[in-house]
Amino acid sequence: MRSQAAKFVAAARRALADPPLQDAVKRATDTAARKRDLAMFAHGRDHGEALRQQAAAARRRALSRLPELLEQAEAHLTANGATVLWAADAAEVCAHVLDIAARHHVRRVTKSKSMVSEEVGLNDALAEAGIEVLETDLGEYIIQLAGEPPSHIVTPVIHKSKEAIRDLFVQRLGMPPTDDAATMARFARGHLRAAFLSSDMGISGGNFIIAETGTLCLVTNEGNGRMVTALPRVHVALVGIEKVVATLEEYVLLTQVLPRSATGQAMAVYTHMINGPRRAGEPDGPEALYVVLVDNGRSAIYGTSYAEVLGCIRCGACINACPIYEATGGHAYGWVYPGPIGAVLTPLLTDLKDASALPHASSLCGKCKEVCPVDIDLPRMLLDLRYDLVEAGHMPWLWDAGMRAWSTATRSPRLFHSAARAAQIGQGLLPQGRKVPLGPLGGWSASRELPRFARQSFRAWWAARNQEEDRHDQS
Amino acid sequence: MTSRETILARLRAARRPFADTPPPGDYLPVAPVDDEHPAALVEHFAARAEALNCTVHRCPDERAALAAILDVIGADRQVLCWDFAHIPLPGLGAALARAGVAVAPPSDPSVRVGITGADAALAATGSLVIASGPGKPRQVSLLPLVHVAVVRADQIVPHLEAWLATVRARGLDAFQAASSTVIISGPSRTADIAMELILGMHGPGELHIVVLEDTSA
Numbered sequence: 001m002r003s004q005a006a007k008f009v010a011a012a013r014r015a016l017a018d019p020p021l022q023d024a025v026k027r028a029t030d031t032a033a034r035k036r037d038l039a040m041f042a043h044g045r046d047h048g049e050a051l052r053q054q055a056a057a058a059r060r061r062a063l064s065r066l067p068e069l070l071e072q073a074e075a076h077l078t079a080n081g082a083t084v085l086w087a088a089d090a091a092e093v094c095a096h097v098l099d100i101a102a103r104h105h106v107r108r109v110t111k112s113k114s115m116v117s118e119e120v121g122l123n124d125a126l127a128e129a130g131i132e133v134l135e136t137d138l139g140e141y142i143i144q145l146a147g148e149p150p151s152h153i154v155t156p157v158i159h160k161s162k163e164a165i166r167d168l169f170v171q172r173l174g175m176p177p178t179d180d181a182a183t184m185a186r187f188a189r190g191h192l193r194a195a196f197l198s199s200d201m202g203i204s205g206g207n208f209i210i211a212e213t214g215t216l217c218l219v220t221n222e223g224n225g226r227m228v229t230a231l232p233r234v235h236v237a238l239v240g241i242e243k244v245v246a247t248l249e250e251y252v253l254l255t256q257v258l259p260r261s262a263t264g265q266a267m268a269v270y271t272h273m274i275n276g277p278r279r280a281g282e283p284d285g286p287e288a289l290y291v292v293l294v295d296n297g298r299s300a301i302y303g304t305s306y307a308e309v310l311g312c313i314r315c316g317a318c319i320n321a322c323p324i325y326e327a328t329g330g331h332a333y334g335w336v337y338p339g340p341i342g343a344v345l346t347p348l349l350t351d352l353k354d355a356s357a358l359p360h361a362s363s364l365c366g367k368c369k370e371v372c373p374v375d376i377d378l379p380r381m382l383l384d385l386r387y388d389l390v391e392a393g394h395m396p397w398l399w400d401a402g403m404r405a406w407s408t409a410t411r412s413p414r415l416f417h418s419a420a421r422a423a424q425i426g427q428g429l430l431p432q433g434r435k436v437p438l439g440p441l442g443g444w445s446a447s448r449e450l451p452r453f454a455r456q457s458f459r460a461w462w463a464a465r466n467q468e469e470d471r472h473d474q475s
Numbered sequence: 476m477t478s479r480e481t482i483l484a485r486l487r488a489a490r491r492p493f494a495d496t497p498p499p500g501d502y503l504p505v506a507p508v509d510d511e512h513p514a515a516l517v518e519h520f521a522a523r524a525e526a527l528n529c530t531v532h533r534c535p536d537e538r539a540a541l542a543a544i545l546d547v548i549g550a551d552r553q554v555l556c557w558d559f560a561h562i563p564l565p566g567l568g569a570a571l572a573r574a575g576v577a578v579a580p581p582s583d584p585s586v587r588v589g590i591t592g593a594d595a596a597l598a599a600t601g602s603l604v605i606a607s608g609p610g611k612p613r614q615v616s617l618l619p620l621v622h623v624a625v626v627r628a629d630q631i632v633p634h635l636e637a638w639l640a641t642v643r644a645r646g647l648d649a650f651q652a653a654s655s656t657v658i659i660s661g662p663s664r665t666a667d668i669a670m671e672l673i674l675g676m677h678g679p680g681e682l683h684i685v686v687l688e689d690t691s692a
């Protein structure tokens with residue numbers, strides 16, 4: 001998927017003028033955030049906090065041994081009968097999948113949700129090769145019909161109302177009109193069931209890979225993840241290289257913390273551990289299993305101060321907690337990952353300059369770190385990215401000019417004094433107590449009342465006060 | 476260099492993040508269970524499963540269990556079913572035959588009810604652990620709209636961590652021998668349409684759990 005992050009400001013402005021969108025997003029994220037709190041603290045706040053630290057340590061241990069664990073995982077996956085492929089970038093992921101499809105004479109593909117497949121633009125690559133590809137997670141199916149990207153990593157149609165989904169199904173699938181969500185879902189179930197049964201290849205993501213056993217792990221609620229890994233002849237899993245964990249114990253911990261943080265469920269409906277393709281004597285399951293280990297920018301982050309972002313387990317809790325996401329929705333962020341995690345990942349995995357608005361799309365309130373099940377310090381990284389943007393010269397000229405002027409003024413008492421005097425006098429010329437766009441400062445001033453400068457500067461007040469005291473002392 | 480070599484070399488050349496993270500100590504269970512006595516585990520399991528929209532049939536004996544299953548099957552003439560050897564109800568085959576209910580091939584998508592056993596059950600979360608294998612098709616718990624799972628009370632363990640301890644005790648080879656192990660917690664669900672909870676999105680919309688409370692009698 002090509003990043004549209006460069007258009008964040010314009011896209012966010014459009015979202016801000018769309019109250020129905022904001023209502024839908026606010027309702028959904030508030031609910032998810034409330035359920036997350038209930039689930040994480042079901043056994044008390046101390047227990048929940050201890051779980052968070054335990055889960056954070058599990059991810060950090062895995063990252064500290066990442067190359068070794070990847071090799072161990074590869075060896076065990078292979079011993080279990082899977083074929084392991086490595087992909088350095090998006091093009092290589094698509095090439096691997098097309099190659100597998102050709103080898104197995106695949107014409108139809110069903111997919112369960114995979115954010116990595118969105119990163120690499122897999123659906124377009126398959127369609128160009130003449131292979132029919134159908135998303136089967138209900139939310140992904142809806143946005144595929146609508147021709148839109150997902151707006152949330154867990155609930156991809158968070159931005160769409162029930163009425164909008166109804167109209168889409170009526171227009172595109174010929175569904176008899178209904179306002180009953182269950183009837184709509186049943187209609188989609190029928191359509192997708194036929195697709196599962198006739199597809200040659202299933203594509204999934206992967207939530208974890210357990211290194212010590214070579215186990216591919218998925219969590220889903222709808223059951224489409226089970227369908228695409230049980231019914232088609234071939235199963236291909238796309239998994240980021242950072243998703244490996246060392247042991248079953250670390251997995252058992254993380255696979256429970258994940259749904260608690262994502263949807264407030266104690267367990268996902270289907271917590272799935274796959275140890276290879278169908279075995280001799282088994283009546284179902286795929287004949288072949290391929291696991292594609294995807295880098296696509298991750299190894300470049302590994303040695304940097306941003307390495308901790310690789311610990312992310314994609315629960316979406318930071319997105320649900322973010323006041324900026326609540327205001328703009330997910331599409332404004334312009335790439336696969338929205339919200340605070342996206343504001344860090346998009347500049348790192350795509351292009352820092354292109355995504356330069358995203359690290360600023362934060363009030364730095366810190367809620368994203370507070371709710372992160374693996375305690376990733378997103379606010380720290382947002383600040384570091386802002387620093388990097390300045391260092392790389394990617395800030396607007398006005399920012400640079402303003403900061404240079406500030407720097408010069410604050411280093412000279414005389415200049416500072418004159419500037420303060422100028423501000424006292426100058427504010428008389430500006431409207432007070434109103435929000436007005438002020439030329440190039442409009443982005444800031446249009447939504448804020450101008451600050452009122454004191455009639456007397458602190459320095460003047462201090463000097464006067466000391467004179468007063470001197471008089472007292474002398475009397 | 477292959478991509479594999481390139482990626483691994485880049486990771487190896489980098490400064491190791493989190494090199495000072497301590498090794499794991501004792502793991503705090505994510506969902507602790509206060510009372511781990513067998514009778515309490517059944518209570519806990521049934522309460523959690525019902526909270527997930529499962530129907531739990533607590534049966535004192537095999538006859539009650541068979542009656543509960545035939546009641547779910549109703550007037551249907553066909554079911555999907557695991558090999559009877561993997562379901563802890565010795566009389567099931569005969570009871571189905573007597574009722575005129577045939578077992579359809581597992582891939583038949585038109586059948587409404589699928590009957591399985593389970594490898595374990597988790598009290599803390601009302602979950603079933605189900606491994607695939609010969610005679611245990613995964614489709615039986617996936618394709619039908621109604622899934623009936625039969626578990627013995629003594630198969631209920633406190634939580635996922637306790638299940639893992641049994642896996643370790645048996646050895647990892649036994650775990651890896653099953654190409655698919657799925658932990659099922661309630662019926663298939665979605666909330667993708669305006670956050671409304673809908674059951675039975677792709678998998679079963681009804682999950683009946685038949686608990687055999689006393690298998691020694």
